Amino acid sequence: MSLSAKWALGGVIAGSAAAGLLGAGSSALALYFARRVITPAKGREEDQEVLAVIREGRGLQIILAATADATVDGVYGLFFDGGRGHARIGRILSYSPAERTVLREVEAVYSGDIATARRGWWSGAVYPDPAAIGVPAEEVQIEVEGGSAPAWLVRAEPATGIWAIMVHGRGASRQECLRAVRPARDLGLTSLVISYRNDGLAPSAPDGRYGLGSTEWRDVDAAIAFALANGATEVVLFGWSMGGAICLQTADLSRYHHLIRAMVLDAPVVDWVNVLAHHAQLNRIPSAVGRYGQLMMSHPLGRRLTGLAAPVDLKSMDWVSRAVELRTPTLILHSVDDEYVPYGPSASIAEKNPEMVTFEAFQGARHTKEWNVHPERWEALVGAWLRQQLAPRNNPGAAPAHAAGGS
Incomplete structure (x- = not known):
C-alpha cells in the first residue's frame, strides 16, 4: 500500500473532521507513534555511559554519568556489551553534580567483563536467574x-x-x-x-x-x-x-x-489512554496527533496501517x-x-x-x-x-x- 493510500485510509478511520485537521505529515507522525507503541524493539539502547571501573581492595566501584536513574540510591542491574554482560550495582558512594558523575559500588558481576564496559542500560532486574x-x-x-x-x-x-x-x-x-x-x-x-x-x-x-x-x-x-x-x-x-x-x-x-x-x-x-497521552507529551507530539495514533490502534481499519491482526480495545483496558x-x-x-x-x-x-x-x-x-x-x-x-x-x-x-x- 502506498503512503498516500495509507493516509487516505487514515482519513476514513478518523472521519472527515479529523482528516481535515490532520495533514499528511501529522498522519505519518501518528502512524509512527502507533507503531512504536505496539512493535517490540529489536534491542535496548545503551544510554547509560560508563566512565571508569575501579578496583578498591577486593571489590569494584564504578563511575557513571549522572543520569536520572544512576543518581537514585538503591540496588540495580546494569546490562552492557549488548546485554551479554550483567552486573549488580549497589549504593551511591559519592555524587558530583558539577562533574555530572556518580560513584557506586559494584556488588556482583554475573557475566561479561565490566572493566571493558563503556555503555550499558540501567534496569530494575537485579538478578540474572x-x-x-x-x-x-x-x-x-x-x-x-x-x-x-x-x-x-x-x-x-x-x-x-x-x-x-x-x-x-x-x-x-x-x-x-x-x-x-x-x-x-x-x-x-x-x-x-x-x-x-x-x-x-x-x-x-x-x-x-x-x-x-x-x-x-x-x-x-x-x-x-x-x-x-x-x-x-x-x-x-x-x-x-x-x-x-x-x-x-x-x-x-x-x-x-x-x-x-x-x-x-x-x-x-x-x-492505556492516559499512558499514551503521557508519552505523546513526552515526545512533543501534539495531543490531536497522539489521539489519532490511538485511533489507528483501536479501529478495525487501523490494522492495515499498524500491522495488528486485530484492533486493540483500549476502552476495555x-x-x-x-x-x-x-x-x-x-x-x-x-x-x-x-x-x-x-x-x-x-x-x-x-x-x-x-x-x-x-x-x-x-x-x-x-x-x-x-x-x-x-x-x-x-x-x-x-x-x-x-x-x-x-x-x-x-x-x-x-x-x-x-x-x-x-x-
Missing part, C-alpha cells in the same frame, strides 16, 4: 499459542498449594520478576516466572505486535492451566508495568478467574472507568515520580474501589523500581497484605482487603 538469589529452580515449558514458552518454576517448601504467576513488563524479561520470588516463597507460594509472546523467549505473536494486554493474557491463562495441572489449587498474579495490564485482563477474561486469589501489581498500566468491575483483591505499588506510567490512575482505581484495591505510594523510585529503592518496605507491604488475602476464608478474624494500611 533464580540461582543468583539462592533458590533452586526448574526450567519448564508452558504450551501457548504457536509453541511453548519457557518459565522458571521455584517451588516453595513447605508449599501451600497457591502459586504465584509472575508477569514482566513491556520490553523487559522474566528477570524483572525475580525480585519478588523470595518474598513469595517465604509465604509458601510456588513461583512460576513466565515468558510471553514477543518477549524474545516465548513464540512471537502471528502479527509480531504487542496487544498491550489484550492478547498476552492468553499466555498467562496457559500458565494458570500449567499450574493447576501441576498441583496448584489457586494462584496469585504478580505484574509489572504492562504486565499489570496483562494481569488485569487475565482476571477479567480467564476461564480460571475464580481461582485467582489476589493480584500484586507494581507500577501497572491501568489506563481502562480500569479507572471499570474500577467497580474489578472483583479480585489487588495491591498496587506505584512511585509518584514514575516517568513512564503516571501513578494517578493507580491511585484513582483504589479510590473508586477501596473494597478490592489497596494503593501504596512510593517516592523516588521512578518506573517499576519500587523494590530497588525500598526493598524492605516493598517486601513488608506485599507480605502483610498477602497474608491477609491468603488467610483461610472461614477465619472470622481475617482482615478485609483494604485494611493493609495507607501510604
